[in-house]
Amino acid sequence: MSALLRVARCVRPACGAVRARGLSSSQSALPSILAEEIDGEKANLAVDEKLNAAIAELQARGGSIAHDKGSGRVQVTLSKGVVAQFDCRDVATEEDESNEGSIEFDVKVTNDAGDRLIFECLAGDAVQIDGVAFYKSAAADDDKDIYDGPKFDELDPRVQAAFYSYLDERGVDPDLCGFINSYANHKEVVEYVNWLENVQAFVTK
Incomplete structure (x- = not known):
């Protein structure tokens, strides 16, 4: 097996792991950001x-x-x-x-x-x-x-x-x-x- 092929096989899983971590971070951030926005907007619904x-x-x-x-x-x-x-x-x-x-x-x-x-x-x-x-x-x-x-x-x-x-x-x-x-x-x-x-x-x- 060539050195280049051995490197490629090692790199691919690492890249996949990076993508998965990025997706997980994005998924967890959106609900919390939305929650903050909801709280802020509900304050605008104070009694008029x-x-x-x-x-x-x-x-x-x-x-x-x-x-x-x-x-x-x-x-x-x-x-x-x-x-x-x-x-x-x-x-x-x-x-x-x-x-x-x-x-x-x-x-x-x-x-x-x-x-x-x-x-x-x-x-x-x-x-x-x-x-x-x-x-x-x-x-x-x-x-x-x-x-x-x-x-x-x-x-x-x-x-x-x-x-x-x-x-x-x-x-x-x-x-x-x-x-x-x-x-x-x-x-x-x-x-x-x-x-x-x-x-x-x-x-x-």
């Missing part, structure tokens, strides 16, 4: 008195909040037939710095017949309407064939102002904008912690 007060006020007026664990979607019922919906990940990326980081949301106003107006809005310092669509009861909300109206900022200013008043009368106002942005931040942290815990459970099995 202002948010809790806003939720209590909403519920006192007959409103409610609905969302599912594992989803970024949130539904806020303001009153009968008036629902605001948003996803905590739908953050505006407009050039207007005053709206940077604001949440995009929809408001659905439904009458007894099932017909509805759907407003595309932005939760800035005040409500910003970006579009208004009308749907008959038989139409699906995601029906792309429905004519969804002209660009909102091209409407007559009086019509624009009337739409803003219409929403304000139904509780879609600056206070709701603040609530949506606060709750979206809260929901983002909740879902991030949930994701971390799911990943941690997976890698520790």
Whole structure:
């Protein structure tokens, strides 16, 4: 047997041992790092008195909040037939710095017949309407064939102002904008912690 072959046979197991040690180290590090991240993020879920007060006020007026664990979607019922919906990940990326980081949301106003107006809005310092669509009861909300109206900022200013008043009368106002942005931040942290815990459970099995 040549000296070169003898060296090769000795080296291969050593290399394999190094790879195994590296893999074991990686596997043991990830769960502990995830645990630290989970603890840190849970600290961010400390009681928010202002948010809790806003939720209590909403519920006192007959409103409610609905969302599912594992989803970024949130539904806020303001009153009968008036629902605001948003996803905590739908953050505006407009050039207007005053709206940077604001949440995009929809408001659905439904009458007894099932017909509805759907407003595309932005939760800035005040409500910003970006579009208004009308749907008959038989139409699906995601029906792309429905004519969804002209660009909102091209409407007559009086019509624009009337739409803003219409929403304000139904509780879609600056206070709701603040609530949506606060709750979206809260929901983002909740879902991030949930994701971390799911990943941690997976890698520790």
